[in-house]
Amino acid sequence: MIPPVFLFVLDTVAIISIYLIATLSLNIQYGYTGIADFGKSAGVAVGAYVVGAIPGRLLAALLAVEGDYIWDNTPVVSAINGVLSSDVALSLGTLALALLLAASFGAALGFLASYPVARLKGEYLAIFMLAVSEAMRYVFHCYTPAIGGPYGVLTPDPFGFLGAYRIAGAAIIITGISLALFYYSERLARSPLGRTLRAIRDCDIAAEVLGKDVAGYRTKIMVLSSAMAAIAGALYAFYITYVSAIAYDRVTWTFWPWTILIIGGMANNVGVMVGTIAFIVLKRLIIIFKRPLEPFLPFDVVWLEYILLGLMLILMLMFKPEGLLPEKPTRTIDLSRYEDRLKRRQG
């Protein structure tokens, strides 16, 4: 058995990894390209909703489990989990397929959203994206057939085969995926595409004059970052094995990634990682230290956490708006190697 302290640490690592993916996607979008997406929760929610709606139904059909997926959700999912817990290949296959589906649905949402992104600027875009994310949440809250509406659905557990080591295994898998996406973001930032994106962010007219297809790049980035956000949502849903439409609100999945991005540093992937770790660890410490406070307060301590984090964001914006690790000029090719090559050519 794993001692509870380790479980707590592993759980923290898993949550850090999930938020890292969501914030990296926001960093590509806002930090590098300058698209202020105030509807980030919509992208994350799509991933989670896909996980709630599709893999369970597919598995129920595949394994011929009787019962309605929404109304008999608990028995159907526990029957599926019974099979999954002994079938490693099927579990990992489910995970891979669901992530793929979530990413493609996220990409589709990003493609749709790129239409307003190409046409609206600044505050208008922010208002529109915020409204879309709020409305989507309420629509799925009302619409029972997809993911159970107000009741939510349990998702099949692709980490169930790990038994007692479920949290440890899940944390390792999720961290692996998030590190891969981190590596990808870092490569993207250093590539010619990354340079183009920064040019678009700093002056889109200049980029356009230099022959860059600004609208095309913005579309690409919307598709890419929504797909990434959807992967974060899908992993989160699988990790907690439950999806409820209303939970993907603008505090948890729009505001917190933004806070992390601002704490960590815009257009700096390492900063995003540092910011995510700092933010989640801080939240976890609040959870630990709120226990002794609880008997004395007539309200839930989570609200103090909200106030504290809100104040922290505002103070950060005032005194250190560039974040803990500010944007650095990215080295695209090793300078010494370049100089060597230059010398050889001259000499």
Next chain:
Amino acid sequence: MWILIRDAITYACMLILMSIGLTLTYITTKVPNFAHGEIAIIGLYTAFSVLHLLHLTPYAAIPIAFVLGAGAALALYKLVLKPLSARGATIDHLMIATLGYDMIIFAILNVYAETLRELYPRFTGKPLKTRGFMPFKAHDFTLAGQPGVFFTSLATVLICTLALHLLLTKTRFGIAMRATIENPDLASVFGVNTELVYTVSWILAGGLAGLAGVFLSFYFRGDTCLGFVLIVPVFTASIVGGFYSIYGAILGGAIAGLSEYLITYAISLAVGPWFLGYRITIPLIMLAITLLLAPEGLTGIEWSKVLRQLRAKLAGLSSRAVARLTGVVGR
């Protein structure tokens, strides 16, 4: 049918009260205030407290709600937005700061609601539902068989519209305000105290939102997270009307409120009552159409130009038709 129209008008009036404030702060300080919905909820909880703690009619909360709403909005401007823009924050940073402020108000309201729920039974021996409570329809007066909130909200909107119109056109301060909206630098060169203009507009905006909150308590299920939902129709109202005009906010509030209510009902009659839950999609669609087709809103469109183009097009069509006809006859 009358009940439907009456409720639609009541709802539209609440939206107007909120969208006026949203537009006012946007045209003066150029920041869309995402905390505006939650500021209205402060008014709602003021009405709740006045009803349950002071045992007065919720209408008695109007002055307190105005002051509290105005205070919350002023604090947002003076303590958050002004220092931020003085340090050269971008519009994105200002917007995220208003989102943060929204979260802080939401948390404070929750602290208040939960504390009240804990402490109220200790003093009175009765439990009190402080979140998700029913609208105060039973505590409203009736006039000619209609609920009082219909008259009070309509009267408030009419008075506010008239007062704002008089303020903006007839007083020195109103003209200074318009000058500041038009060009703040030039206005301050001419001796206008632009800071005072900003302060007054934030006070008015917050106060009107607080006022709207009192009316909301007669109409909506009271909850701390109501502001999250309201933000969609309120922004729709401001943008449909035209985000650069206070009259646009009034027009937009009327259109958005009435159509959200009536269209939702009409569709639910056609497809079934299940549609009532999807009410929020109507303002969203209106917002999307406005932003993508005419982001300047109804008052921003140059109607004379549109009419001229339309007329020219029609004239072109008819002359072509005449030409074709004469061509046919000539042959």
